[in-house]
Amino acid sequence: MRASKTTINVAPQSSFRNESGKPVLIAGPCSAESEEQMLQTAQLLKKNQDITIFKAGIWKSRTRPNNFEGVGLPGLLWLDMVKKETGLRTACDVANAQQTDEALRQGVDILCISGRATVNPFAVQEIAEALRGTDTPVLVNNPVYPDLRLWVGAFERLEQANLSDLGAIHRGYSGEDHDLYRSHPKWEHMLQLRRELPELPVLCDSSHIAGKRSLLYPVSQRALDLGVDGLLFESHVSPAEALSSQQQQLMPQELELLINALATRVKLSETAELVDQLDILRQQVESLDNELMELLLRRSAVTRQLSTNGLGSSMQPLQANRWQGQLESLLQQTGNNNLAASVVKAIGQPARSASENSLGTSAVA
Structure with a gap:
């Protein structure tokens, strides 16, 4: 169901657009882990003039307990130190009003509402009230499952709290296509949001969608081709030692190579063509699945x-012979394809039995 048309009053000088028209680039570690890690990463990222915002995970929402859930307040202090040492603006995710208050007190420049909070209107409302009276820029991650109304509703709640410096982060959706992406991009949902709120800056979290370094280029390039206003990347001085998301983080030097490749459209590998082919095949499979289900x-x-209007048990021999003929014909069409043959048998045999049983039952009745 399409969300009703909404107008968001975006600030004329939005924090999420470059005056030059170039995409905004935000980078930093998935998780703040230590003062040294934060400073080293930020200082290296600062060398790339295209990166203007440093983002780090302070609180990490986990599905189950006893996993690393972020360092909390110390991470905010490290973020403040990064800003003072490098001049980069700072950003972090928040999921509730308490985290919002703490981030504001420590001077975080940009707050990002997490996808697990976006899915909860009560949490978004509490965050909006905590931000009321401030001019804090806010980016809203898409909800963890594809519901455009929840995403748009979050912006409406923030606007009603008199916040105008708003932007969106498209980071994909959980639970699908884990063989390819960490979070399925479902680009059509991002495009729907752009149609609904055409003045709203939309950024893409390439790292969270990709889930692995080899997919960062094709995901980022696809996002740029679709006209996003910025990209987010996870970067760590030593990804192999990271406490979270090791496979999708780049060293700052590697990130610079990726950014240069995107600027020149020079592909770093054949991964882009492979992902394009897999996307096309996936779409074909989804279309065939829909036809098959219908x-x-x-x-x-x-x-x-047939069960309701069975013609009696005398029809069973004829019915059985017809099913057997059809089954043999379909099996011949499959040739040497063992998988196709097994599918035909799986569908054909139970259907034959069901039809024979229904005719028998009808005759007794």
């Missing part, structure tokens, strides 16, 4: 009609 539902309806 046919199975129609077939089920016809089978129920």
Whole structure:
């Protein structure tokens, strides 16, 4: 269901647009882990003039307990130190009003509402009230599952709290296509948001979608081709030692190479072509799945009609012979494809049994 049309009053000089028109680049570690790690990463990132905002995870929302959940307040102090030492603006995710208050007290420049908070209107409302009366820039991550109304609703709540410096972060959706992406991009949802709120800056969290370094280029390039206003990357001085998301973080020097490749559209490897091909094949599979499901539902309806209007047990030999002939014909069409043959048998044999049983039951009745 399409969300109702909404107008968001975006600040004329939004924090999430470069005056030059170039995409905004935000980078930093998935998690703040130590003062040394934060400073070293920030100082190296500062060398790339295109990176203007340093973002680090202070609180890490985990599905289950007893995992690393961030360092909390010390990380905010390290963020403040990064700002003073490098001049980079700072950003972090918040998921509730308490985290929002603490981030504001420590002078974090930009707050990002986490996807697990976006899915909860009560949490968004509490964050909006905590921000009321400030001019803090706010980026809103898409909810963890694709619901455009929740995403738009978050912006409406923030605007009603008189916040105008707003932007969106598209970071994909959990629970799908884990063989390829960490979070499925579902680009169409990002485009729907842009149609709904055309003046709203939209950034793409390439690292969170990709989940692995090899996919960062194709994901980022696809986002740029779709017209995003900025990109987010996770960067760590030593990704192999990171306490979270090791596979998707780049060393600052590697990130610079990636940014240069995006600027010149020079592909770093054949990964981009592979991902494009996989996307096309995935879309074809989804289309075929939909067609197959529709046919199975129609077939089920016809089978129920047979059960209701059975012609008696005398039809069983004829029915069995017809099913056997159809099954053999379909199996011949599969040739040497063992998987296709197994699918045909899986569908054909139970259907035959069900039809015979329904005719027998009808005859007794």
